[in-house]
Amino acid sequence: xxxxRLTTKRLFSTSVDxxxxxxxxxxxxxxWDEEGEYSALHSMNDIRVPFIxxxxxxxxxxxxxxKPLAGVKILDVxxxxxxxxxxxxxxxxxxxxxxxxxxxxxxxxxxxxxxPVLAKRIQYKSSSLEExxxxxxxxxxxxIASEVVEHVADLEMFIKCCSxxxxxxxxxxxxxxxxxxxxxxxxxxxxEKILGIVPExxxxxxxxxxxxxLERLLESNGFSVKTVNGMLYNxxxxxxxxxxxxxxxxxVHAVRCGARGQSSLTDALSEMEREGPSAAxxxxx
Amino acid sequence: TSAMMAAxxxxxLLAPLGGRLRAGPRVPLRSVAAAAPLYDVVVSGGGMVGSAxxxxxxxxxxxxxxxxxxxxxxxxxxxxxxxxxYSNRVSSISPGSATLLSSFGAWxxxxxxxxxxxxxxxxxxxxxxxxxxxxxxxxxxxGYIVENDVIMSALTKQLDAVADRVEVFYGSxxxxxxxxxxxxxxxxxxxxxxxxxxxxxxQTKLLxxxxxxxxxxxxxxxxxxxxxxxxxxxxxxxLHLSEATDNNVAWQRxxxxxxxxxxxxxxxxxxxxxxxxxxxxxxLLAMDEESFVDSINSAFWSNIxxxxxxxxxxxxxxxxxxxxxxxGTAVRQLPPSIAKVDPKSRAMFPLGMGHAAEYVQHRLxxxxxxxxxxxxxxxxxxxxxxxxxxxxxxxxxxxxxNGSDLGSLKHLLKFxxxxxxxxxxxxxxxxxxxxxxxxxxxxxxxxxxxxLQATNALPPLKVRI
Numbered sequence: 147x148x149x150x151r152l153t154t155k156r157l158f159s160t161s162v163d164x165x166x167x168x169x170x171x172x173x174x175x176x177x178w179d180e181e182g183e184y185s186a187l188h189s190m191n192d193i194r195v196p197f198i199x200x201x202x203x204x205x206x207x208x209x210x211x212x213k214p215l216a217g218v219k220i221l222d223v224x225x226x227x228x229x230x231x232x233x234x235x236x237x238x239x240x241x242x243x244x245x246x247x248x249x250x251x252x253x254x255x256x257x258x259x260x261x262p263v264l265a266k267r268i269q270y271k272s273s274s275l276e277e278x279x280x281x282x283x284x285x286x287x288x289x290i291a292s293e294v295v296e297h298v299a300d301l302e303m304f305i306k307c308c309s310x311x312x313x314x315x316x317x318x319x320x321x322x323x324x325x326x327x328x329x330x331x332x333x334x335x336x337x338e339k340i341l342g343i344v345p346e347x348x349x350x351x352x353x354x355x356x357x358x359x360l361e362r363l364l365e366s367n368g369f370s371v372k373t374v375n376g377m378l379y380n381x382x383x384x385x386x387x388x389x390x391x392x393x394x395x396x397x398v399h400a401v402r403c404g405a406r407g408q409s410s411l412t413d414a415l416s417e418m419e420r421e422g423p424s425a426a427x428x429x430x431x
Numbered sequence: 432t433s434a435m436m437a438a439x440x441x442x443x444l445l446a447p448l449g450g451r452l453r454a455g456p457r458v459p460l461r462s463v464a465a466a467a468p469l470y471d472v473v474v475s476g477g478g479m480v481g482s483a484x485x486x487x488x489x490x491x492x493x494x495x496x497x498x499x500x501x502x503x504x505x506x507x508x509x510x511x512x513x514x515x516x517y518s519n520r521v522s523s524i525s526p527g528s529a530t531l532l533s534s535f536g537a538w539x540x541x542x543x544x545x546x547x548x549x550x551x552x553x554x555x556x557x558x559x560x561x562x563x564x565x566x567x568x569x570x571x572x573x574g575y576i577v578e579n580d581v582i583m584s585a586l587t588k589q590l591d592a593v594a595d596r597v598e599v600f601y602g603s604x605x606x607x608x609x610x611x612x613x614x615x616x617x618x619x620x621x622x623x624x625x626x627x628x629x630x631x632x633x634q635t636k637l638l639x640x641x642x643x644x645x646x647x648x649x650x651x652x653x654x655x656x657x658x659x660x661x662x663x664x665x666x667x668x669x670l671h672l673s674e675a676t677d678n679n680v681a682w683q684r685x686x687x688x689x690x691x692x693x694x695x696x697x698x699x700x701x702x703x704x705x706x707x708x709x710x711x712x713x714x715l716l717a718m719d720e721e722s723f724v725d726s727i728n729s730a731f732w733s734n735i736x737x738x739x740x741x742x743x744x745x746x747x748x749x750x751x752x753x754x755x756x757x758x759g760t761a762v763r764q765l766p767p768s769i770a771k772v773d774p775k776s777r778a779m780f781p782l783g784m785g786h787a788a789e790y791v792q793h794r795l796x797x798x799x800x801x802x803x804x805x806x807x808x809x810x811x812x813x814x815x816x817x818x819x820x821x822x823x824x825x826x827x828x829x830x831x832x833n834g835s836d837l838g839s840l841k842h843l844l845k846f847x848x849x850x851x852x853x854x855x856x857x858x859x860x861x862x863x864x865x866x867x868x869x870x871x872x873x874x875x876x877x878x879x880x881x882x883l884q885a886t887n888a889l890p891p892l893k894v895r896i
Contacts, residue, residue, distance in 0.1 A: 211495040211496075
């Protein structure tokens with residue numbers, strides 16, 4: 147019942163915003179210029195890759211020398227030119243990168259083609275998240291939506307799709323921008339209009355989402371939020387660092403709860419009560 | 432528009448990399464990339480520094496699945512036992528370099544072959560009584576004198592141990608390098624292309640140039656090199672002492688023609704490194720063994736260059752120091768006298784200094800003598816190279832663990848900044864010392880006499896050296 151409702155909903159709305167697509171179309175060939183329009187995203191790898199890598203290493207007991215993420219299936223949503231997919235591929239993960247813009251996928255495919263190891267480990271597909279849900283139910287160990295949710299039309303549906311495509315206990319990593327006065331000043335006025343760190347018009351303050359709002363959406367859709375960290379970009383050094391405050395940029399790590407997708411202990415307990423006393427003794431929660 | 436200007440300014444602040452990206456010849460994609468094997472790192476030059484670099488990376492845990500190649504024009508060098516005769520090419524290995532070598536198991540091999548620790552270094556002037564003594568307070572080893580062949584043998588063994596990761600190409604000389612355009616140009620190969628003399632080709636994500644002071648890698652990369660040929664050659668030989676002694680002191684005396692050094696090899700043997708004019712060096716090589724031994728002893732013992740004026744001035748300064756700092760004047764020890772020289776162990780090679788303007792470019796790093804060349808008077812040459820290795824390996828290891836592109840300028844520039852900061856002042860100081868000690872002119876002799884005595888008396892300055 148709920149599945150067909152979701153399908154109908156998908157026909158009429160999508161998480162992809164066509165306005166946003168147009169903005170990125172113009173820069174589809176500029177992804178891999180480390181000095182160019184995407185330089186801040188390149189240097190963001192210096193903190194987001196270790197964050198993802200260390201979080202996953204802490205959760206698992208296997209360690210392959212030289213390939214810390216071997217055996218991990220990752221979905222990179224909104225992968226752009228593959229800036230984040232490639233380092234994750236180098237660390238041993240099997241990465242699927244999706245992006246609604248065909249030109250981005252073309253750039254990403256071209257760039258990985260020169261390295262035979264990466265070419266095997268990474269697959270790119272021009273697609274939105276909704277379009278792959280049916281064929282990828284509970285397929286991925288990790289989903290990464292880095293600098294994506296601030297461009298998405300329907301955030302709640304986006305999160306629901308993430309939940310369907312993730313394996314139970316799988317991890318979701320999000321990096322995005324907070325909706326505060328400070329993020330307007332620094333993220334739009336300074337970053338776009340004054341210093342030109344981000345191409346003008348890339349972000350709309352209205353679409354920014356606060357960590358509280360994001361946490362609420364995640365928790366009510368079957369996720370348990372484990373970490374929220376603030377991030378700061380220093381335009382002089384061109385580098386990112388972690389910080390206490392989440393008032394500008396921040397990163398979230400959430401885990402998809404159990405097989406039934408229930409997010410609270412009370413729900414599980416009430417289920418048990420309904421099933422009868424015999425079940426209660428047998429089930430461990 | 433103002434936005435464009437702002438973009439340009441903003442990027443100007445953020446783009447030290449801009450000048451390093453070449454507009455070199457384009458490499459046609461299909462013809463090359465398909466055939467040539469792709470390596471993560473290729474080290475060009477299999478001397479002590481190149482081999483150690485390849486070995487360090489091969490033993491690094493974050494390089495476990497990476498492919499490394501080492502190109503060496505010469506043949507494989509390894510020995511299970513040391514020959515009875517000492518080799519005439521030796522190096523003074525600092526404790527820091529020894530730590531690096533033991534980090535991947537090479538130092539154990541050195542110890543099992545042959546090496547000589549020394550505890551003290553005495554350096555003095557031929558034109559005065561001024562002297563400076565270096566030793567560690569706790570009687571620890573200050574350094575080790577090791578034959579270069581021994582180091583090479585130890586490195587070869589440790590390369591063998593990681594043969595699944597490091598492929599060594601002996602008898603292979605690289606004749607051409609083709610540099611990639613910066614990575615955002617999509618239709619050409621992003622890797623460095625290497626052509627060997629026998630026609631084989633390799634591709635690599637990072638090329639490390641360790642091919643010595645006449646580096647081909649540096650020349651092909653069109654990196655400017657500040658270089659200067661000294662009007663000096665170094666004469667090396669293996670010497671036998673008149674009597675066996677606790678030979679744990681390194682001796683160096685600054686003659687006007689150049690410094691003469693005696694480095695201990697064992698209780699009965701020492702290695703000679705005598706930097707002098709080209710003519711004198713040729714004479715030393717040509718003369719018979721007895722005259723050669725006499726020249727050495729005379730160089731260490733004779734006071735012919737002293738002048739009364741300097742001696743008095745020096746003595747005055749010394750009494751002044753002993754008033755202010757009683758422990759500031761050390762006991763002068765006497766260097767050993769030489770009885771024999773090993774036949775056929777005499778050799779000479781010309782000296783010079785050099786420093787590359789850049790150590791790195793996109794997908795390229797220079798280490799060792801390819802990046803910097805110094806006078807042997809401070810015994811620093813190979814230690815600077817080992818220092819380069821430790822620094823570069825640290826940055827590459829972190830980059831590998833972050834999944835970064837190994838050839839990316841971002842971390843290569845960090846290596847360059849760190850090493851240039853360390854190397855430039857040392858190289859300049861060595862050059863200044865060389866020039867300062869090449870003269871008999873009284874004012875300069877007085878200056879360096881007092882300078883040496885003062886330095887000897889001041890612990891903080893000595894420790895820094």
